[in-house]
Amino acid sequence: MSGPGQRVLALLRQMIAEGSLAAGERIAEIPTAERLGVSRMPVRMAFRVLEQEGLLIRHGARxxxxxxxxxxxxxxAVEVRGVLEGLAARQAAERGVSAEVRAVLLECLERGDRLFEKGYLCEEDLASYHDLNLRFHQTLVEASGNPAIAAALARNDHxxxxxxSALVVDREHLEREYRRFNFAHxxxxxxxxxxLAGQGARAEGIMREHANATLRYARLFGTEEGDSVGRTVIQRGSQKPG
Amino acid sequence: MSGPGQRVLALLRQMIAEGSLAAGERIAEIPTAERLGVSRMPVRMAFRVLEQEGLLIRHGARxxxxxxxxxxxxxxAVEVRGVLEGLAARQAAERGVSAEVRAVLLECLERGDRLFEKGYLCEEDLASYHDLNLRFHQTLVEASGNPAIAAALARNDHxxxxxxSALVVDREHLEREYRRFNFAHxxxxxxxxxxLAGQGARAEGIMREHANATLRYARLFGTEEGDSVGRTVIQRGSQKPG
DNA sequence: GAGCAGACCATTGGATCCAATAACAACAAG
DNA sequence: CTTGTTGTTATTGGATCCAATGGTCTGCTC
Structure with a gap:
């Protein structure tokens, strides 16, 4: 585990995410392998995985x-995430949640309450919110008891x-972001x-709308088009889907 | 294209689907490669892809x-397909469909009408229905204009x-299957x-329920538990997701 | 007799080599 | 001048080899 293969995969994912690799441009095995200082083999493996994840597409026949x-x-993609997490919430509501899941969810809520009750957000609050947000969503998907949802979500998450796990934050306007994240919370x-009340349809509707919190609310709450100054992406290490 | 690598991938998918490979049992590279008469390399590649598709899972560390x-x-998984195809139908209804898509959909309906109007199903009708059913669903997903839906569906389709693309049919009771497929149609x-009327919510609800036609209706329309005699799977060649 | 340690074997991942194929370019012919 | 054909090169896929790791079995010691 965590051999060169995994490292190459993570590196390529990161390079794609942050735009180091020009989008739409062709990418070959040998230059990539030399650039990363490994053999062609882990690059070949990584390319297959990345193709499955939808980050790479075949460029012609070669x-x-x-x-x-x-x-x-x-x-x-946001819309897809909405319906999938909506389904997860509905199934969790219909089947009922265990005591452990209930405890985790309530803890996420409480931790968020403590974050927001002081009325503003500072730098480390962003990291905290990101963590609890991630935990909340993962718990809900697991609570659905439907592993196919997590499998389908794995594609989008890449x-x-x-x-x-990718929160676009505008560090220049933290008061705006406070409103946005507070709404999401x-x-x-x-x-x-x-x-917890077993209201499946309501839970589904809420989570479906909530998917927009990642991206669309950023515009809704004031960050206009082209206003990309100071926008940062908090991207955490790839949590394993299983 | 269609080299030994693709062949190995297709063979393994088929063997998994039809149960030639015992579920839950460990599967190693070398015996598989020898069994298929190829080197370990295409098997290694295929294992990665199959893992991404969710057909294989890691067995311990080895x-x-x-x-x-x-x-x-x-x-x-059927539920997931329901919400995804429901989303596709809703987005297709909201954005409106092109003339070509409209023509394809109407042609699928008409061909189905001709199949069912004679009041019974024969053997080659099953293949015809399977084809038009597949075409119908693919067209609808494409008409949504949301490629993320197709990407998310690709997992389930494997x-x-x-x-x-997998229709479970009970050839012993074709009159029952007539009612079932007719309902689906x-x-x-x-x-x-x-x-076509732009009724997004209605379209979504219909397609969501329609996902149950693959599996749940089989029981609903009379095929009881354990009544697996004569049940066959029409599984067609893997249509490429892109 | 049981537990721990060491050694061996099985299996996987990486690297290098070889073959096959596709694309591009150059040259010749119409 | 344009188009077709052929040759060369670049790039990918497959095979074989090698190293590393984990698991199991056996033997020794307590």
Whole structure:
């Protein structure tokens, strides 16, 4: 575990996510292998995985290309995440959650409450919120008892900006971000309320709308088009899907 | 294209789907390679892809195991397909469909009408219905304009029995299957009606329920538990996701 | 007799080599 | 001048070899 193969895979994912690899440009095995200082073999393996994840697409009959995803493709991925997490919430509500899951969800809510009750956000609050947000979503998906949801979500989670684990934050306007994340956190509250009450349809609707919190709310709460100054992505290490 | 690598991948998928490989049992590279008469390399590649598709899972620290999916996992996958195809139908209805898509959908409906109007099903009707069913679903997903849906569906489509391309038919009771497929076809009618009328929510609801036609209706329409005699799977060649 | 340690074997991952194929370019012919 | 054909090169896929790691079995010691 964590041999050169995994390292190459993680490196390529990161390079694609942060744009070091020009989108749409062709990418070959040998230059990539030399650039990363490994043999062609782990690169070959990584290319297959990355193709399955949708980050690379075949470029003609020879080689791969970094997939360039436009605005509406991103919106589509967010929409997909919405229906999947909505399904997870509904099934969790319908089947009922265990005491452990209930405890984790309530703890996430409480930790978020403590974050937001002081009325502003500082730098390390962003990291904390990111962590609890991730934990909340993962717990809900697990609580659905439907592993197919996690499997389907795994694809989206590899697309940059479309996953829960990628939070686009505007560090220049932390008061705006406070409102945005606070709203998202209130949606968490509503979702937990619905799930614990066994209200499947309500839980589904809330989580479906909540998917927009990642991306669309960023515009909704004031960050206009082209206002990319100071926008940062908190991207955490790839949590394993299993 | 279509070299030994693709052949190995297709063979392994088929062997997993039809149960030639015992579920849950460990599967190693070397015996598999010898059994298929190829080197270890294409097997290694295929294992990675199959792991990404969810057909294989890691068996401890060494090797892979064929994933055994129980009844409720299958039901979960069907549910996932429901929400995804529901989303596709809704987005197709909301954005409107092109003339070409409209023509294809109507042609699928008409061909189905001709199949069912004679009041019974014969053997080659099953293949015809399978083809038009597949075409219908693919067209609808494409019409959504959301490639993330197809990407998310690709995972489910590899799980045996959960995809549109796997129809479980009971050849012993073709009159029952007539009622079942006819019902599914009427759902197609309703879905197209809703999509063409721009009724997104209605289209979504119909397609969501329609996902159950693959599996759950088989029991609903009379095939009881354990009544597996004469049940066959029409599984067609792996249509490429892109 | 049981537990621990060491050694051997099985199996996987990486590297290098070889073959096959596709693309590009150059040259010749119409 | 344009187009077709052929040759060369670049790149990918497959095979074989080598190293590293984990598991198991056996023997020794307490």
């Amino acid at each position: 080689g791969y290309a970094v997939r360039q995803l436009g605005e509406e493709e991103l919106a589509g 697309l940059p900006f479309a996953s829960v 209130l949606q968490h509250h509503a979702a937990v309320d619905a799930v | 090797g892979y195991a064929v994933r055994q999916l129980g009844e409720e996992e299958l039901a979960g 799980l045996p029995f959960a995809s549109v 009427l759902q197609h009618h309703a879905a197209v009606d809703a999509v």
